[in-house]
Amino acid sequence: MKFISQIENLTPYVAGTPIEVVAEAYGLDRVVKLASNESPLPPFPEVLEVITGKFESLNRYPDAEARQLRAALAERYAVDPGQVILGNGSCELLIWLSLIFLEPGTEAVFSDPTFLVYEEVTLARGARAVKVPLRDFANDLEALAAAVNERTRLVFLTNPHNPTGSYLPAADIAAFAARLPDSCALVLDEAYNEYVEEPDSQGGLELFRANANVIVIRTFSKIYGLCGLRVGYGLCAPAVKEAVDKVRQPFNINTLAQAAALKALSLEKRLEERRSLNLAGRRQLYEGFDGLGIGYIPTQSNFMLVEIDQLAVAAADVPEELLRRGVIVRDGAALGCPGYMRVSAGTPSENEFLLAKLAELK
Numbered sequence: 001m002k003f004i005s006q007i008e009n010l011t012p013y014v015a016g017t018p019i020e021v022v023a024e025a026y027g028l029d030r031v032v033k034l035a036s037n038e039s040p041l042p043p044f045p046e047v048l049e050v051i052t053g054k055f056e057s058l059n060r061y062p063d064a065e066a067r068q069l070r071a072a073l074a075e076r077y078a079v080d081p082g083q084v085i086l087g088n089g090s091c092e093l094l095i096w097l098s099l100i101f102l103e104p105g106t107e108a109v110f111s112d113p114t115f116l117v118y119e120e121v122t123l124a125r126g127a128r129a130v131k132v133p134l135r136d137f138a139n140d141l142e143a144l145a146a147a148v149n150e151r152t153r154l155v156f157l158t159n160p161h162n163p164t165g166s167y168l169p170a171a172d173i174a175a176f177a178a179r180l181p182d183s184c185a186l187v188l189d190e191a192y193n194e195y196v197e198e199p200d201s202q203g204g205l206e207l208f209r210a211n212a213n214v215i216v217i218r219t220f221s222k223i224y225g226l227c228g229l230r231v232g233y234g235l236c237a238p239a240v241k242e243a244v245d246k247v248r249q250p251f252n253i254n255t256l257a258q259a260a261a262l263k264a265l266s267l268e269k270r271l272e273e274r275r276s277l278n279l280a281g282r283r284q285l286y287e288g289f290d291g292l293g294i295g296y297i298p299t300q301s302n303f304m305l306v307e308i309d310q311l312a313v314a315a316a317d318v319p320e321e322l323l324r325r326g327v328i329v330r331d332g333a334a335l336g337c338p339g340y341m342r343v344s345a346g347t348p349s350e351n352e353f354l355l356a357k358l359a360e361l362k
């Protein structure tokens with residue numbers, strides 16, 4: 001047995017610890033998970049109803065083309081269904097894109113730190129990962145543009161950015177995209193787009209419409225509360241979809257996921273409530289941190305970076321101290337932001353719980 005040489009360069013993705021695991025390990029009655037940028041609310045009841053209605057057809061394979069869901073997304077975004085790609089979570093789309101664009105001798109450019117999967121899929125292809133430091137916790141578009149060369153096939157850009165929550169104006173991203181050579185695709189990862197409170201939040205879509213080499217990626221995992229079912233989608237040029245169809249596994253979106261996402265999309269107007277809840281959560285946390293004298297990076301997303309190097313315990317121990325008190329957060333050090341932790345905005349009660357536990361560490 002001999003693995004491909006790239007395996008040595010890869011590290012497994014470390015995800016947030018599940019609630020049940022923490023509850024059992026520490027013998028806790030209440031555990032609040034604010035580690036994985038999830039929705040604190042369950043899927044809409046209508047979505048749950050649709051899912052249960054599909055149980056009896058699970059002996060059949062799902063529609064390999066996910067026709068209904070792709071048609072609904074195409075209608076939603078006024079594009080052709082041939083411009084819609086689907087993934088088992090947008091993570092899987094990143095794999096498909098790496099398969100069609102990257103190989104040894106090519107390069108992918110992205111920020112450092114950023115969503116960890118970009119580096120994994122790049123290295124797994126034997127391509128070079130060109131990492132560009134953030135500037136003031138935001139993507140440094142000038143430096144990213146300077147890192148692109150004739151070998152660059154992909155630029156991964158996240159807006160709002162993960163793990164910092166920072167947001168770049170659409171006009172700046174358009175100016176950046178205009179500098180990219182045609183041989184390079186821009187993957188604009190908008191996993192948190194629905195949480196953005198800026199007026200230009202749909203600018204990425206305009207950019208996609210105007211440029212064949214721009215691929216916009218979004219997901220049902222966040223504001224729709226469906227991350228457990230895994231559905232992400234991308235809007236792209238028809239040629240990209242045709243290439244993805246050649247490499248993806250045929251039934252990558254399961255029956256329940258297709259039905260749930262389709263229903264969820266039809267309830268889009270109800271996202272407003274969730275957007276408001278998130279905004280209120282952001283404000284509650286800002287105020288709470290201000291009250292405790294703890295710094296944070298203002299966010300346009302459903303999570304934020306919080307300074308933990310001024311507490312009574314060492315920054316490296318804060319996530320563990322919170323864990324044993326029943327709050328799961330993400331250690332910034334593991335995300336490339338030492339001295340910080342990343343927390344998702346939860347329900348008012350969950351946010352209060354976090355603030356109370358944090359106060360104990362002051």
Ligand SMILES: Cc1ncc(COP(=O)(O)O)c(C=O)c1O
Nearest residue numbers: 089090091115162191219221232
């Ligand atoms: C920037 C970014 N992109 C993509 C994803 C993947 O989301 P999913 O695979 O659940 O659609 C995440 C998840 O946290 C993310 O932060």
